[in-house]
Amino acid sequence: MDSAASDPAGTAPARARHLAATVKRSVKVLVVGPFGVGKTTLIQSVSEIPVLSTEESITTASVGVDRRTGEKSTTTVAMDFGRVTVGGDTALYLFGTPGQRRFWDLWSGLADGAVGVLVLVDTRNLADSFEVLDQLEDHTRLPLTVVVNEFPGAPRHSVEEVRTALDLPAGTPVVSGDVRGRPRAVQALTTLVAHALEQRARQAAAA
Amino acid sequence: MDTEGYRDHPVRSYVLTGGRSRPTRNTLRPETLLCTVDDGRELPSHAGRHQHTLLRTCRGTLALAEVAAYLRLPVSLVAVLASDLLDGGFLALRSTATHDLPDTELLEEVLDGLRSL
Ligand SMILES: Nc1nc2c(ncn2[C@@H]2O[C@H](COP(=O)(O)OP(=O)(O)O)[C@@H](O)[C@H]2O)c(=O)[nH]1
Numbered sequence: 001m002d003s004a005a006s007d008p009a010g011t012a013p014a015r016a017r018h019l020a021a022t023v024k025r026s027v028k029v030l031v032v033g034p035f036g037v038g039k040t041t042l043i044q045s046v047s048e049i050p051v052l053s054t055e056e057s058i059t060t061a062s063v064g065v066d067r068r069t070g071e072k073s074t075t076t077v078a079m080d081f082g083r084v085t086v087g088g089d090t091a092l093y094l095f096g097t098p099g100q101r102r103f104w105d106l107w108s109g110l111a112d113g114a115v116g117v118l119v120l121v122d123t124r125n126l127a128d129s130f131e132v133l134d135q136l137e138d139h140t141r142l143p144l145t146v147v148v149n150e151f152p153g154a155p156r157h158s159v160e161e162v163r164t165a166l167d168l169p170a171g172t173p174v175v176s177g178d179v180r181g182r183p184r185a186v187q188a189l190t191t192l193v194a195h196a197l198e199q200r201a202r203q204a205a206a207a
Numbered sequence: 208m209d210t211e212g213y214r215d216h217p218v219r220s221y222v223l224t225g226g227r228s229r230p231t232r233n234t235l236r237p238e239t240l241l242c243t244v245d246d247g248r249e250l251p252s253h254a255g256r257h258q259h260t261l262l263r264t265c266r267g268t269l270a271l272a273e274v275a276a277y278l279r280l281p282v283s284l285v286a287v288l289a290s291d292l293l294d295g296g297f298l299a300l301r302s303t304a305t306h307d308l309p310d311t312e313l314l315e316e317v318l319d320g321l322r323s324l
Pocket residue numbers: 033034035036037038039040041042096149150151152177178179180
């Protein structure tokens with residue numbers, strides 16, 4: 001389809017993996033957590049396509065100008081993502097992003113309309129997840145599910161210990177396991193979507 | 208990923224999009240589904256290389272973020288290019304993009320779909 005000859009500048013895209021013609025709508029979840037926690041791994045475990053990546057440039061105007069020189073510089077932030085078709089007609093996208101809000105704001109509309117957020121944590125560095133959770137609680141009302149990625153040799157904490165250490169909002173599900181396996185990764189998603197439905201039902205009952 | 212190529216984006220984006228930095232419509236999100244309209248019409252002669260590549264890439268349905276990844280361009284830039292092509296009728300939205308939350312019925316279908324993966 002995209003031959004190099006028809007695109008001499010060499011910008012021909014990699015062969016696109018199109019959605020089935022039956023797919024007519026899309027939904028998304030965000031996968032957040034500090035660097036190295038397993039976001040890309042989880043996304044790849046679920047995704048029906050190889051994980052894709054895209055970058056956005058960010059100027060220091062949004063991250064703080066160098067006070068000494070007053071200069072702005074441009075840096076880039078990457079987001080990787082995958083997708084899985086569910087029920088034949090719906091594409092579920094998983095967007096992986098570092099938790100800091102200033103990074104998500106780069107991708108306009110990234111959090112808008114999301115089903116919810118999978119928050120990955122590593123029990124060896126629970127404190128690394130504090131900022132991510134603060135951001136989520138302060139800036140969104142999205143349903144959360146915490147996914148404890150069990151690295152070998154990492155201390156095993158009970159769900160209650162993790163809940164207490166992270167000071168999670170009441171009712172936030174916590175699941176744990178090795179996200180390199182598809183069943184675990186899919187289970188994290190089903191837990192999140194079920195939680196989103198429960199939260200919806202509770203809100204409807206309260207209204 | 209090739210970050211070198213992104214150095215000059217602020218300027219290039221401005222030129223590529225005819226001086227605008229925002230799409231004319233605000234309904235495009237990274238997961239918005241796009242598909243090329245296959246009615247045999249040719250793009251106007253002033254259309255750029257990236258717009259041609261975008262239409263070729265969207266001969267089947269893809270989300271905006273996927274198009275950006277394949278084109279190796281930022282999502283924000285591809286949103287502007289796609290917005291022009293939508294206005295011109297060369298590209299169509301596959302999904303009705305709204306700013307509403309997914310409704311209960313949709314969530315239930317997603318849950319059923321995930322359970323039968
Ligand atoms: N042993 C083990 N390694 C993992 C697991 N999840 C991720 N990793 C590894 O940890 C590293 C960082 O994971 P990655 O998904 O790239 O993290 P990201 O920065 O959050 O996207 C990679 O080398 C993965 O192979 C896991 O559950 N168990």
